Amino acid sequence: MTPLVALDWGTSSLRVARLNEQGEVLHEQASDRGILNVPADQFATVFIANCGRWARAEGTFYLISGMAGSRQGWQEAPYCPCPAGFDDLARALAWLPTPPGLAAGSRVAIVPGLCCEHDGVPDVMRGEEVQVFGALQMTGLDDATVVLPGTHSKWVTVRGRKIEHFRTFMTGEFYALLRQHSLLARTMAGDANTLDEAAFDLGVDRALNGDSLLATAFSARTLALFDRMSATALPSYLSGLVIGEELRTRSDPGAAVLVVGAPALTQRYARALARCGMSARCIDSRATWQGLWAVARQLGDLT
Amino acid sequence: MTPLVALDWGTSSLRVARLNEQGEVLHEQASDRGILNVPADQFATVFIANCGRWARAEGTFYLISGMAGSRQGWQEAPYCPCPAGFDDLARALAWLPTPPGLAAGSRVAIVPGLCCEHDGVPDVMRGEEVQVFGALQMTGLDDATVVLPGTHSKWVTVRGRKIEHFRTFMTGEFYALLRQHSLLARTMAGDANTLDEAAFDLGVDRALNGDSLLATAFSARTLALFDRMSATALPSYLSGLVIGEELRTRSDPGAAVLVVGAPALTQRYARALARCGMSARCIDSRATWQGLWAVARQLGDLT
DSSP states (O other): OOOEEEEEEOSSOEEEEEEOTTSOEEEEEEESOOGGGSOTTOHHHHHHHHHGGGTTSTTOEEEEESGGGSTTSSSOOOOEESSEEHHHHHHTOEEEOOOTTOOTTOEEEEOOOEEEEETTEEEEESSHHHHHHHHHHHHTOSSEEEEEOSTTEEEEEEETTEEEEEEEEOHHHHHHHHHHHSGGGGGOOSOTTSOOHHHHHHHHHHHHTTOOHHHHHHHHHHHHHTTSSOTTTHHHHHHHHHHHHHHHTOOOOSSOEEEESOHHHHHHHHHHHHHTTOOEEEEOTHHHHHHHHHHHHHHHHHO | OOOEEEEEEOSSOEEEEEEOTTSOEEEEEEESOOGGGSOTTOHHHHHHHHHGGGTTSTTOEEEEESGGGSTTSSSOOOOEESSEEHHHHHHTOEEEOOOTTOOTTOEEEEOOOEEEEETTEEEEESSHHHHHHHHHHHHTOSSEEEEEOSTTEEEEEEETTEEEEEEEEOHHHHHHHHHHHSGGGGGOOSOTTSOOHHHHHHHHHHHHTTOOHHHHHHHHHHHHHTTSSOTTTHHHHHHHHHHHHHHHTOOOOSSOEEEESOHHHHHHHHHHHHHTTOOEEEEOTHHHHHHHHHHHHHHHHHO
16 A cells, blocks of 8 residues: 555644554644635645645555535535445545646545435535544444534444445534524533533433423523523533434434544533433544545555 | 503514503504613613603503513513413512603503423513413403414413413524524525425425434535525525424414414414414414503403
């Protein structure tokens, strides 16, 4: 396998890692040049600025995942339909013209996102598919339910090392909207990263009762109004309400549950899942690098 | 009964009406001096500026409903617990010192809001209770389910002319957050007041399927992404999603359903309710004046 430089190029950040042939990360760096911070004709320039230290290494493979492959990104990599495995992703890579300045034999490609459909409605992901394959790589599992919490959380069903289907929940975005822009914001205080466990659990349990989030969210207002919850506990309570709402419609998947992402968030999900009687294994963000490495290795098999 | 000047003093507006002894509106006016636009020590001044034309009529009764009775308003009128009828509201009025400039025998009072509790969580309303009693007055009903759509929609259960309990849904606020501040806002166009009926119905039906709003809301994004719905139809679709979500947890109430408010909104609710097999009668905003008049009349009986 050729040397791999893996790029996780999302909406708000660009992370780059250099991996050896065993998939170990030799070097890692991050910048704020997410696609929203890159003018349409500057993607190659930003790419070289962030990968230039390896530009003279011949035959390097640069593999990119995330929103860089969207219509607003560097080059559109059309969605690959589910079910999809490593090999399907590897076959559907969008190859880019080699930017000037790279050594001979260098290749640059973008991993496509995935799409699926339920009840006539399309669903999409970009970047999470790589994390899912990374999590499979890290655990050796062939079947799993993989949860990727975030602005738009994904619930992904994997069977036989293929992503069968998935579902998006706007959990993180709803939390941010309510926390920052709603009436509830006025009575909340404190650091979003500090978890009040009792308040969080209360929120999860209330959501699991089956009421609509439209109703349960208002309880954050009235509990404050009647001094039944402190302003500093309310953000944790709200976090529990929205995460519990996400879990409400997910029944026990009957397969291993992996939660992939930053520990502060995956630990909240594991806690909420435990309240539904589901146990989960948390996988950190190295899953991205392992997934890109696995796709590159798959490509090595194919070519 | 003494002459009545009724004030609907809400968060963003102040409406005033003069009613005769039969409850007919003789004069009506509105200003933008809602409580958010009134400095704490200026309520009496704003009151006189808006009611001064009747200041010389002796023995006038000024009855106020809405957020003017909240902690941030003119004077706090503590919440009255449910169940509550006309007589309970009349007994719990918060009487104000008569502002200078009013003729002899003038009286000024604020109608309290209501509170109730379900599963250990308090719920509150201020102003809607008066609309509910107005709707009973206008229909002659003793038992009803009264829906008051808005920023914070209320579902109110009335038995024997008493409000037994109620529930708040942040439907209008969620719609506004998603329409203005979310990722979905970017792909939406058009006037929020123009209803695309087919898109609205599709949204209602999707919500009634039982999925979480966290998931259904994302369909507004993907339908746009795959060009399956026009940018101008999307606001109606989103409106259907949130109203349908509000209705999802409401089972057939087994009593007359009244929807009270501005026709553009109540007609949407009647349309959505019909899709759940419920028929509704729409009542316009005159319900506020009829409710204040009924409370004042009740007071006449009491004193």
